[in-house]
Each structure stands twice: as structure tokens, then as C-alpha cells.
Amino acid sequence: SQTIHQWPATLVQPVGSPLSLECTVEGTSNPNLYWYRQAAGRGLQLLFYSIGIGQISSEVPQNLSASRPQDRQFILSSKKLLLSDSGFYLCAWSWEGTQYFGPGTRLTVL
Amino acid sequence: GENVEQHPSTLSVQEGDSAVIMCTYSDSASNYFPWYKQELGKGPQLIIDIRSNVGEKKDQRIAVTLNKTAKHFSLHITETQPEDSAVYFCAAGFQKLVFGTGTRLLVSP
Numbered sequence: 001s002q003t004i005h006q007w008p009a010t011l012v013q014p015v016g017s018p019l020s021l022e023c024t025v026e027g028t029s030n031p032n033l034y035w036y037r038q039a040a041g042r043g044l045q046l047l048f049y050s051i052g053i054g055q056i057s058s059e060v061p062q063n064l065s066a067s068r069p070q071d072r073q074f075i076l077s078s079k080k081l082l083l084s085d086s087g088f089y090l091c092a093w094s095w096e097g098t099q100y101f102g103p104g105t106r107l108t109v110l
Numbered sequence: 111g112e113n114v115e116q117h118p119s120t121l122s123v124q125e126g127d128s129a130v131i132m133c134t135y136s137d138s139a140s141n142y143f144p145w146y147k148q149e150l151g152k153g154p155q156l157i158i159d160i161r162s163n164v165g166e167k168k169d170q171r172i173a174v175t176l177n178k179t180a181k182h183f184s185l186h187i188t189e190t191q192p193e194d195s196a197v198y199f200c201a202a203g204f205q206k207l208v209f210g211t212g213t214r215l216l217v218s219p
Contacts, residue, residue: 044154
């Protein structure tokens with residue numbers, strides 16, 4: 001069966017510091033991968049999606065970037081965090097259109 | 111692009127009652143409509159989905175209906191239980207999904 005992992009589970013970072021969130025998927029090959037952000041009490045905003053290694057599409061202009069160095073690994077990064085980057089970051093993978101979410105990373109920028 | 115509206119934003123029911131959440135979408139090219147349940151501090155969990163070639167789908171106490179002409183779809187939960195309390199999200203699209211803003215469902219014992 002397929003499983004999706006995200007780490008860390010929670011993160012507190014100062015403004016201006018770098019960020020690296022990791023997502024890995026097990027039990028499937030060549031999945032579509034997604035990064036979403038969810039602000040407190042809000043819906044899900046698609047940030048990036050990838051259909052293969054090195055193929056990243058950005059949905060929202062911002063100071064975040066994504067990379068896919070391996071088939072089942074998706075990384076979300078920032079060089080300098082802003083206060084507005086706080087939120088719940090969710091990674092998802094899909095097969096035939098159905099998306100499955102990871103447990104999420106709660107990021108607080110102070 | 112796709113735009114999804116979801117109503118109501120909050121819904122309070124008594125245990126055993128039915129709950130209905132409705133969503134409308136704008137892009138007629140969307141052909142996949144999932145529903146997710148999100149508990150506090152956790153990632154959304156897929157509970158049911160429907161594709162554009164089907165009008166209704168049921169899984170035990172949960173059902174989803176789709177009206178492609180009117181561009182709306184709805185989630186029906188029967189015999190609600192306190193553990194159904196959560197935030198529910200609808201979505202529309204295919205490779206990329208656009209999500210509704212969520213409905214907070216509270217089931218009181």
C-alpha cells in the first residue's frame with residue numbers, strides 16, 4: 001500500500017531564516033506530487049505540482065520554491081521566510097486524479 | 111480558471127440527523143469531484159469521490175450527487191455521529207484540484 005511522509009511535523013522559525021520541508025511517498029512509482037498551504041481556518045492553496053523528476057509548476061508567485069530530486073521525493077524551500085509564510089503545509093500525491101494527503105507540517109514564523 | 115464555492119461554512123446537527131453540504135464549480139471541463147474530511151491538526155482524508163460520468167455514488171452513510179448541467183455537487187451524510195464532526199472540503203478538477211473553503215460540521219450528542 002502507498003504511504004506519504006512529511007517532516008518535520010512542526011517547525012518554529014524566525015523571520016528571514018531558510019526553510020526546507022520534505023515529503024516522500026512509498027509504494028508507488030512516478031506519482032504526481034503537490035504542495036499546498038492552508039492558513040488557519042482556511043481552504044487549501046496549491047503552491048506547486050510536479051509530474052516528474054525536475055518538472056515543477058508554480059501556481060502562486062512567492063518566496064517559496066520546490067524541487068523533486070528523486071521520483072518519490074518532493075522538497076519545499078525558502079531562502080528567507082516571511083511572517084506570511086506561517087501555515088499548515090500539506091504534501092499530496094495522486095494516481096489517476098485522486099489525491100492523497102500527507103499528515104502536514106505546521107510552520108510558525110516569528 | 112476553476113472556482114469552487116462551498117456552503118454552508120458551518121453546520122450544526124443533532125446526532126442521527128442528516129447533513130448536506132453543497133458545492134458549485136465554474137469550469138465545465140472539470141471531471142473529478144472529491145470530498146475530504148479534515149480533523150484538527152491532521153491532513154485531509156479522502157472520504158468519497160465522483161467522476162463526471164456518474165450522477166450519484168454511495169458508501170454506507172455517505173453519498174455524493176453530481177449535476178453537471180447545473181455545475182453543482184453535494185455531500186450527504188445520514189445518521190450522523192459525533193465522530194463525523196470535522197471540517198469537510200469539496201474540490202473540482204482533475205490533475206489539479208481547486209478546493210472549496212470548507213464546512214465545519216458539528217454533530218451534537
